[in-house]
Amino acid sequence: MGPTDKAVWDQEIPVSESTISYVDEAIKKILPSGLQITGISPSGASYWARTAKIKAFNADGNEDNYFVKVHQGDHGKTMVSAEYEAMTALYKLIPEMVAKPTAWGSYEAMPDTHFFVCKYHEMSEAIPDIEVFPAMVAEIHKRSAAPDGKFGYPNATFGGKNPQDFPLSDTWEECFRKGMEGIFAAELATQGPDKEWERLTELTLEKTIPRLLGALEADGREIAPCLVHGDLWEGNCSVDANTGRPMIFDGTPLYAHNEYELGPWLCPRHRFPPYIDEYIKHFPASEPKEEFRDRLGLYCLHL
Known part of the structure; x- marks a missing residue:
């Protein structure tokens, strides 16, 4: 996300909304074995990508949700791979503050569409406390x-x-x-x-x-x-x-x-x-x- 500029927010996101209307087979393959996916819905906000929550339950029947960010084109492929590497480096350093990265890759149904997936965390609208x-x-x-x-x-x-x-x-x-x-x-x-x-x-x-x-x-x-x-x-x-x-x-x-x-x-x-x-x-x-x-x-x- 960049500066909160209304002129930017009013522009169309350069990624088709259809990319988060379903969970592509390539994403399913990188998620844990036995995961039961129950849906996908828009979540979060980005100027440049589509973002969504993948709703799922693990093999033990517990809720186990994931966050996906989707870009398109060659530039988008570079962006998702870079984000995966960047967030993996930060996760290794301080896992208590970073959503665990899962993988990045390209859609099977739309090869020009690329994704970054990590664990989903429900966020509040607050900023972290100054004392912490x-x-x-x-x-x-x-x-x-x-x-x-x-x-x-x-x-x-x-x-x-x-x-x-x-x-x-x-x-x-x-x-x-x-x-x-x-x-x-x-x-x-x-x-x-x-x-x-x-x-x-x-x-x-x-x-x-x-x-x-x-x-x-x-x-x-x-x-x-x-x-x-x-x-x-x-x-x-x-x-x-x-x-x-x-x-x-x-x-x-x-x-x-x-x-x-x-x-x-x-x-x-x-x-x-x-x-x-x-x-x-x-x-x-x-x-x-x-x-x-x-x-x-x-x-x-x-x-």
Whole structure:
């Protein structure tokens, strides 16, 4: 999900509604043996995909429901495979906050239609509590460590329908700069030439990023890459209605400076600015601490 812009919501979803009118045989094959499917119905919301709840009972007669997200086309196939890999990485790290991914694949009846399936959780309309959520996010960051000590991510992830590529890099400054180069280039290609935009892009890449992020690893300082969700705002998290636990979804993960996660929290249009101070009680700001808010402002730019 992206910004809650009515102009976007009013557009037709680029996936046929018929894709969630039945459970395709390819989906049935990846669900547990003995599962009795009783129906499928729209559930959740997405700008780019169709989403639904598969209602079912397991072999023991207990309710065992699944969530399916459906895309179409070659781009859609890349998106569902990327989401499966992304959410599997987050699930392995903190399973209490992530719906267990089941599989991704392509429909048998409509080969140009592709799906991502995970366990279904009934979500409330609340955002996670400030007394709980920042501490749990800090715990994600403390638990994770890049297996090879590098920043970035080996595969492209998707913010909405747009790919994001933060290549594996030895320093966070290099990783973030390369990632933003791609994001800025995509924006320019979408919006068309603009001299002011191009000048601001150049200043950001050549001046601001080296100044703010270079300082994190200057004068003997070090930061460790940790796995972040990558797009953590109130549209990508909720509360499990049955357990009361915070849940996160639609991740665009990468191994990053932990403060990168807080970029969306700084945006006034979101509901998380007060969560920032609570987070740093559990994961203190990096040195130089006086530039903490400046770094968050920089991290907002990928949104």
